[in-house]
Amino acid sequence: MELKELYQEIILDHAKNPRNQGKCEGYNYDAKAHNPLCGDKVHIYLKLDKDENISGLSFEGEGCAISLASASILTDTLKGKDLQFSRKLTNDFLDMLKNKSKIRLNSLSEDQLTTISSLSGVQEFPMRIKCATMAWHTLLSAVKKKSKI
Ligand code: ZN
Numbered sequence: 001m002e003l004k005e006l007y008q009e010i011i012l013d014h015a016k017n018p019r020n021q022g023k024c025e026g027y028n029y030d031a032k033a034h035n036p037l038c039g040d041k042v043h044i045y046l047k048l049d050k051d052e053n054i055s056g057l058s059f060e061g062e063g064c065a066i067s068l069a070s071a072s073i074l075t076d077t078l079k080g081k082d083l084q085f086s087r088k089l090t091n092d093f094l095d096m097l098k099n100k101s102k103i104r105l106n107s108l109s110e111d112q113l114t115t116i117s118s119l120s121g122v123q124e125f126p127m128r129i130k131c132a133t134m135a136w137h138t139l140l141s142a143v144k145k146k147s148k149i
Pocket residue numbers: 035038039040063064065066067131
């Protein structure tokens with residue numbers, strides 16, 4: 001299977017069966033966003049414990065396949081990780097879409113790397129980049145009050 005097909009399959013799978021939907025129990029941070037260009041909406045909920053571990057992470061959203069897949073992949077990849085890691089990966093991810101760079105963090109499993117890289121296809125479609133980045137920007141804004149990025 002070509003990489004491009006594999007990437008499409010991953011996105012479709014996450015869009016059809018989004019992981020971590022709804023409000024996670026005991027969340028203490030949340031933020032929402034709206035992409036008027038496409039009509040996508042997302043609301044991110046996270047539970048940050050006192051060691052800055054993301055013990056709960058979920059989302060509510062509606063919109064196109066890219067926006068749903070992106071939010072699903074975000075929650076799946078960052079749940080259980082700490083805030084510092086999450087910020088680094090988010091910056092890597094945004095950089096991948098805007099500057100066509102590769103994910104630099106080397107602490108991801110090969111599976112996680114493939115999954116997150118599946119969204120790199122939107123680089124070719126500037127109108128869709130916002131669909132893919134919205135959930136990640138929303139995560140950053142949810143934890144903005146916590147400390148400086
Ligand atoms: Zn969209």
